[in-house]
Amino acid sequence: MMRMPLALAQQQNGLGFSPTPPPPVFQNQTDAAMNAAAGISGAVQSTGWEWGAALYKNSDGMVGITPLRTDHDPGSVGVSDYYTGKDIPAGATRIGDVHGHTGINSPDKGMHMSPGDLGNAGTMLNVHGTQTTYMVNPAGQVWKFNPARDAKPVLLPGRIQ
Amino acid sequence: MPNKAHGKLGGISTLLVCVAFCCIASCKRASDDPLTRWEAIPEEPTQNAILLQQAERSRCIWSVVQDASTHRITIQQAAHEPSKEHQVRMQTETGVLIGTDNGEYGGGLILSDDKRGLTKRLLDTNVLQLLPWKSGVLVFTGLLHLGVDEGAVWLYSKGSDGNWSIKKVADLNGKPSVISSANGNVLAVGGHGVSRLDQALNLTEVTLPFAQVFPNSITEDVHGRIYVGMNAFVVRLVPAKTGYTHEWFTKPGCLR
Numbered sequence: 001m002m003r004m005p006l007a008l009a010q011q012q013n014g015l016g017f018s019p020t021p022p023p024p025v026f027q028n029q030t031d032a033a034m035n036a037a038a039g040i041s042g043a044v045q046s047t048g049w050e051w052g053a054a055l056y057k058n059s060d061g062m063v064g065i066t067p068l069r070t071d072h073d074p075g076s077v078g079v080s081d082y083y084t085g086k087d088i089p090a091g092a093t094r095i096g097d098v099h100g101h102t103g104i105n106s107p108d109k110g111m112h113m114s115p116g117d118l119g120n121a122g123t124m125l126n127v128h129g130t131q132t133t134y135m136v137n138p139a140g141q142v143w144k145f146n147p148a149r150d151a152k153p154v155l156l157p158g159r160i161q
Numbered sequence: 162m163p164n165k166a167h168g169k170l171g172g173i174s175t176l177l178v179c180v181a182f183c184c185i186a187s188c189k190r191a192s193d194d195p196l197t198r199w200e201a202i203p204e205e206p207t208q209n210a211i212l213l214q215q216a217e218r219s220r221c222i223w224s225v226v227q228d229a230s231t232h233r234i235t236i237q238q239a240a241h242e243p244s245k246e247h248q249v250r251m252q253t254e255t256g257v258l259i260g261t262d263n264g265e266y267g268g269g270l271i272l273s274d275d276k277r278g279l280t281k282r283l284l285d286t287n288v289l290q291l292l293p294w295k296s297g298v299l300v301f302t303g304l305l306h307l308g309v310d311e312g313a314v315w316l317y318s319k320g321s322d323g324n325w326s327i328k329k330v331a332d333l334n335g336k337p338s339v340i341s342s343a344n345g346n347v348l349a350v351g352g353h354g355v356s357r358l359d360q361a362l363n364l365t366e367v368t369l370p371f372a373q374v375f376p377n378s379i380t381e382d383v384h385g386r387i388y389v390g391m392n393a394f395v396v397r398l399v400p401a402k403t404g405y406t407h408e409w410f411t412k413p414g415c416l417r
Contacts, residue, residue, distance in 0.1 A: 075264020
């Protein structure tokens with residue numbers, strides 16, 4: 001069953017749009033990723049820019065999401081430690097990231113993971129020891145890729161409305 | 162006696178002229194300062210300071226612009242553009258350089274010579290900007306996507322053997338978001354701060370907490386002072402004995 005998207009507050013400010021912060025923690029990684037994907041999907045549709053967030057695991061096993069961010073760019077979004085590390089609580093470890101495609105300037109309309117997504121997954125696996133990349137496409141489908149376990153990206157069941 | 166009086170009057174006149182000149186000169190200096198009526202931030206914010214969090218969502222977006230003829234710097238209200246140009250071109254004596262930046266889908270630098278029907282791929286990375294340089298073309302590359310944050314500058318130039326080639330000049334501290342030339346130097350700014358390439362291609366990097374303020378413009382005045390426009394702030398870098406001093410300015414109502 002598909003999770004409800006995050007409530008998205010439409011505010012006029014410097015970003016032109018401001019997503020409501022996600023709930024602080026989730027029981028598992030998939031719940032956290034799907035919730036983040038729902039918020040990101042709404043943000044992408046509202047702004048035409050890519051949005052993303054990092055996923056982290058607290059010492060008690062609960063999973064959190066950093067605040068959604070954008071670089072005002074339809075073709076990429078940075079969620080490197082420099083940009084999101086400040087939002088990861090002390091003692092927590094980074095376990096992955098989530099972002100959304102706009103479909104702009106992409107050969108497949110943003111439907112699949114890009115070369116940049118796959119390259120990032122491998123790089124982050126080497127840096128952090130664990131990494132799952134999630135991507136929500138313009139149709140609301142969520143792809144998952146863990147280079148340590150998956151030979152290729154896996155399409156998750158359901159669709160973000 | 163008349164000569165003495167004349168001399169005294171002459172001295173007073175000279176003094177008055179000097180005072181007037183000084184007033185005009187100082188007034189001109191003040192009017193040339195684009196930040197005269199701005200509020201200075203007394204202490205530079207550190208990464209993730211409250212001021213920067215406020216700036217991240219500020220309605221004020223400031224852009225610095227230099228007039229090409231007068232070199233005067235002005236500050237204007239700006240907006241985050243809905244999309245970016247993802248192709249840059251420059252004519253060279255070997256053909257047209259075409260740089261592409263498709264974000265996470267990659268990019269590259271191609272040399273296209275229509276006369277000879279040749280196309281040569283020079284770089285396999287996202288090309289952000291091409292700038293004419295005295296010995297060729299400067300090529301800025303970079304990508305900020307998920308955990309990847311990289312930038313570099315390259316020089317496409319003719320060697321002593323007459324052949325053209327491309328070589329990396331330097332790696333940059335992350336992807337630059339804006340690149341421009343001023344005073345014969347090249348400036349770049351991104352989330353990690355400012356990079357400056359002088360005319361001998363010496364790189365100076367100034368680390369600044371720009372991750373949350375989205376720098377959108379950069380220029381340098383005739384005195385070597387660097388101005389950066391961004392969310393809520395204009396930052397001025399003033400040359401010092403070693404490096405630069407940093408001055409942060411804002412306007413009332415931009416931080417809340």
